[in-house]
Amino acid sequence: MxxxxxxxxxxxxxxxxxxxxxxxxxxxxxxxxxxxxxxxxxxxxxxxxxxxxxxxxxxxxxxxxxxxxxxxxxxxxxxxxxxxxxxxxxxxxxxxxxxxxxxxxxxxxxxxxxxxxxxxxxxxxxxxxxxxxxxxxxxxxxxxxxxxxxxxxxxxxxxxxxxxxxxxxxxxxxxxxxxxxxxxxxxxxxxxxxxxxxxxxxxxxxxxxxxxxxxxxxxxxxxxxxxxxxxxxxxxxxxxxxxxDHGTETRIGTGYDVHPFAPGDAVWLCGVKIPHKAKLQGHSDADVALHALTDAILGAIGEGDIGTHFPPSDEQWKGAASTLFLAHAGELVARRKGRIVNLDVTIVAEAPRIAAHVPAMCAVIAETLGISADRVAVKATTNEKLGFIGREEGIVSMASASIELPRVD
The missing domain is CATH 3.90.550.10 (Spore Coat Polysaccharide Biosynthesis Protein SpsA; Chain A)
Structure with a gap:
C-alpha cells in the first residue's frame, strides 16, 4: 500500500x-x-x-x-x-x-x-x-x-x-x-x-x-x-x-530587384533551385526574389538595404545562398523585438514557370524566418512579352513586408 x-x-x-x-x-x-x-x-x-x-x-x-x-x-x-x-x-x-x-x-x-x-x-x-x-x-x-x-x-x-x-x-x-x-x-x-x-x-x-x-x-x-x-x-x-508589454506600431517595407540571365542550367528563386536554360547573374546565388524580400524587411525596420549589409565587393559573399541574407534580416527584426506579420513576393518572368514551385518557396521563406507558411505569399506573372523581361533577358521581383515593432515615442 x-x-x-x-x-x-x-x-x-x-x-x-x-x-x-x-x-x-x-x-x-x-x-x-x-x-x-x-x-x-x-x-x-x-x-x-x-x-x-x-x-x-x-x-x-x-x-x-x-x-x-x-x-x-x-x-x-x-x-x-x-x-x-x-x-x-x-x-x-x-x-x-x-x-x-x-x-x-x-x-x-x-x-x-x-x-x-x-x-x-x-x-x-x-x-x-x-x-x-x-x-x-x-x-x-x-x-x-x-x-x-x-x-x-x-x-x-x-x-x-x-x-x-x-x-x-x-x-x-x-x-x-x-x-x-x-x-x-x-x-x-x-x-x-x-x-x-x-x-x-x-x-x-x-x-x-x-x-x-x-x-x-x-x-x-x-x-x-x-x-x-x-x-x-x-x-x-x-x-x-x-x-x-510595450505597445506596437506596424511598419511596411518594399523591395525591388532585377537580375539578368547568364549561361547556366538553373535559377534560384525564393531559395528553390529551378531547372532552366540559363541562370541569373549576380555576386551571390542571384536569387532575385529573396533579394527583394530582404530589402523589404530591412526597409520596414529602417536598416538600409541588402548592399549595406552584404556588399557585392566582399568576396566572402561570392556564390552565397541568399537565405543567409534573409535570415540576417529576420535576426535584426528579432533584436528589435519585432514580429513579422506577413510577406508578399511577386516574381515577373516569362520563364521558367514558377507556379508549381510556390509551395516550396513559401516553405523555405517561412523556415528561414521562423514563421508559419501562411504568413508568406509568393506570386508569379509574366510581362506579356514586353520589354527586357518579355525578351527573356532577366527576371524582376518585388516584395513587401509588414512588421510590428515596439512603439518608441
Missing amino acids: EQTVPLSSAYIPMRPKSIAVIIVAAGKGERAGTTGNPDPKQYRLLAGEPVLSRTIKAFLTSDAITQIVAVIHPDHASRYGQLFLDDDRLLPPVYGASTRQGSVLAGLKALAPLHPDLVLIQDAARPFVTPALVERIIAALGQNDGALPTLPVTDTIKRSRDGTLVATTEDRRQLFAAQTPQGFRFGQIFSAHIRAETVSRDFTDDAEIAEWAGLGVTMVEGERTNIKITHPEDFSRAERIIMA
Whole structure:
C-alpha cells in the first residue's frame, strides 16, 4: 500500500546562498504543432526568439538565481546549442526521460553535486515568468517546504463519471490552477523524487510529489500572463502578451530587384533551385526574389538595404545562398523585438514557370524566418512579352513586408 513519506523540515531563516532552476524542456511539444512548422514548441520562435530561450532569459534577469540547468530531449542537442545563451550561471544541459517526473529527477541529480539551498522547477513552455513572481516563491520558502503560484478557478467546474452526464458541481472557491515555477528546499524535493520513483503512481507535478512526501506546500499569487504554451493558438496569445508589454506600431517595407540571365542550367528563386536554360547573374546565388524580400524587411525596420549589409565587393559573399541574407534580416527584426506579420513576393518572368514551385518557396521563406507558411505569399506573372523581361533577358521581383515593432515615442 502506498504510504506518505515524511521528510524533515529545517526552515531557512535568511536569504539562501544558492538558488538553482530546473527548466523542463525534454518533451516533443506535439500538441502545439502547426502545419508548416514541425519544430517542438520550446524551440519555435515567439516574436523572433525561441520559446526556451525566452524562458531561460526570464530567470537570468534575477540576480538571486545562481544556477540554471535545462533538461532536454536527446534529439534536441543541436537545437539547444543554437540558442547561443552566454551566462556562467547556465550549466550544460542534461538529457531527460520519457516522463516529466523522470526529467525533473535528471535535473535534480545534475544539481546535487552543487548542493543548492533551493530549487525552482519550471516548464520550458512558460516564457513569461516575471522577477516579481520568482521573488514571491523564494520569499515563501523562508517559512514553507514548498511554494507554487496559483490562480483561483473562475469557471464553474462540473464533475462527470462518464464524460456525458454531470454528476456534481465542484465548489470553485476551493479550486486553484497551478503554475510554475514551483519552489522547494533542494534536499527535501530531491529525496521525495527519489522515493517517488519507486512507487506506481503518476504524479502530475512536483507539488503533488511534495504533498505525497508529507511536505507543506503553500500557494502564492500567480500571474494571468504566466501562460503555458500547449496548443497552436497559444502562440498567437503569447505574441499578444509580448506586444502588450510595450505597445506596437506596424511598419511596411518594399523591395525591388532585377537580375539578368547568364549561361547556366538553373535559377534560384525564393531559395528553390529551378531547372532552366540559363541562370541569373549576380555576386551571390542571384536569387532575385529573396533579394527583394530582404530589402523589404530591412526597409520596414529602417536598416538600409541588402548592399549595406552584404556588399557585392566582399568576396566572402561570392556564390552565397541568399537565405543567409534573409535570415540576417529576420535576426535584426528579432533584436528589435519585432514580429513579422506577413510577406508578399511577386516574381515577373516569362520563364521558367514558377507556379508549381510556390509551395516550396513559401516553405523555405517561412523556415528561414521562423514563421508559419501562411504568413508568406509568393506570386508569379509574366510581362506579356514586353520589354527586357518579355525578351527573356532577366527576371524582376518585388516584395513587401509588414512588421510590428515596439512603439518608441
